[in-house]
Amino acid sequence: MIVGEQKPLAEIMELLGDARKVLVAGCGTCVTVCFAGGEKEVGILASELRMKSKLDDHPMEVDEVTVQRQCEWEYIDPLGEQLDEYDVVLSLACGIGVQAMNERFPDAITLPGLNTTFLGLPEEQGVWEERCQACGDCILGLTAGICPIARCSKQLLNGPCGGSQNGVCEIDPDVPCAWQLIWDRAVKLGRVDQLMEIQSPKDWSRSRDGGPRKIVREDLRLEDLE
């Protein structure tokens, strides 16, 4: 899932500036599951904004809405009619949702209330960790199912650097060394030979380095179906 984290209230207040009427817009998908931007968080943040703006002698009128998915036109289109009433929409969706709102409603100003942090999973209740960088060229089949692009702090493809010790990365004793994990699992699976192959330089053009990426599936396009 896409994991997000709410921005500090002070930063949100600064972003909102002089706005008098604000719509806090949540998203019912990824950011709901990671407790960052669902209906509940929208309610809490809206209350905080009302209280803080009152304390600051700059009372805001704050409304709340949460849609199923802020990254799909069909779910956000119904919001269109009411947006005229607001100075600002504060989106608690990921960066995709914020951009979808700005793209669909160019006359309204939609601002981000979250930092979109990574693609990851909840390791345990209250703990999320990154697992994928959407590099566009998956190598999990070569690395014992553990991604060194997302999980090695240097994105190494041919084994651990010299900073791996006692299973942890040199950057932080709380960060497991991806290559230790890869090695341990490869040993368990009897697939160590795979790690002896030299991996060639990665084709980063399939990652963000090639510019914004796009997929066109002709078999799914409506013009083709007609």
Next chain:
Amino acid sequence: MATAEEKSLPTGSDCLQSARSGSNGSETNGYKSGSNLEKVLSAGHFAVTGELGPPQGADPEHILHKAKLLAGAVDAVNITDNQTAVVRMSSIASGVLAMREGLEPVVQMTCRDRNRLAIQADLLGAHALGMRNLLCLTGDHNVFGNHPTAKNVHDLDSVQLIRMVKDMRDDGVFQCGDDIEGVCPSFFIGAAANPFGDPFEFRPYRLAKKVAAGVDFIQTQLIYDIPRFREFMEKVVDMGLHEKVHIMAGVGPLKSSGMARYMRDRVPGMIVRDEYVDRMLAAIAGIPKEEKAARRKAWRETGIKICIEQIQEMREIEGVAGIHIMAVEWEEAVPPIVEGAGLLPRPTVD
């Protein structure tokens, strides 16, 4: 070690043809690079390299001064590349200055700060300026340095970097496959190995990957755990890697008991046996804390003594072809260490 002449080199590239005919000034006489370090190691001498850390400023005197201290005591000197991710004078520029003092540089190149375009451009320049040794490194992570919010690169890793540099030298091609025009950069290619990093069982295989990628010499991480280094070397020798690559053992004089403790407890990827900490503590036994100069002298004498003993032990380990002395910010220690180890004068090989 196979020299360039013995190997079957591809013949298609213009730059190779001209390099062989010697028409472009890069005649290497059958050597891969013709560097002093390559010649010393190829002749079977026990080689000695040192390390020189460039300044966090633009004063050439800093390099020239350190180079004077090291000249004559080492076969070549590593010039670090933004070591510990702190911005310093560039390795290549510093190398030019070191050469003025008659010191042969080993240019260190990390994958942290440059992508494949920048690295190749710098390698063309380094060769044009007369540099012939290159050490291919991953690089310390930027969180350790003075620009922790920088974007790191890691377009290539060290194994891929080795392969790229080898292909530039032996096949006359850039990483993309395009031919290099005219002179090809021909480096004696080095890399690091850390026998103390984990997973320990992977380390000899990681070295094997570097050998397969085309590395010519290896310098290890600082060794303060000789039994573990021996264990590593036994595996390396079993795998026959010592016959394919020159392995130089990394040593460095301890400056104080505090430094020994710090490296033991705080530096990732290092193992320091308690005996070294204890000996450094014993060195100052009976000297009151206030007598700083006396403590410093006692520490430094013991540090140099330990280092000499270590080198003597390393020389007895099968597969060790030389030593790499890391005495950054204590370059003065290198000549007495090399002399104490009976490794002076340094050989000259034509």
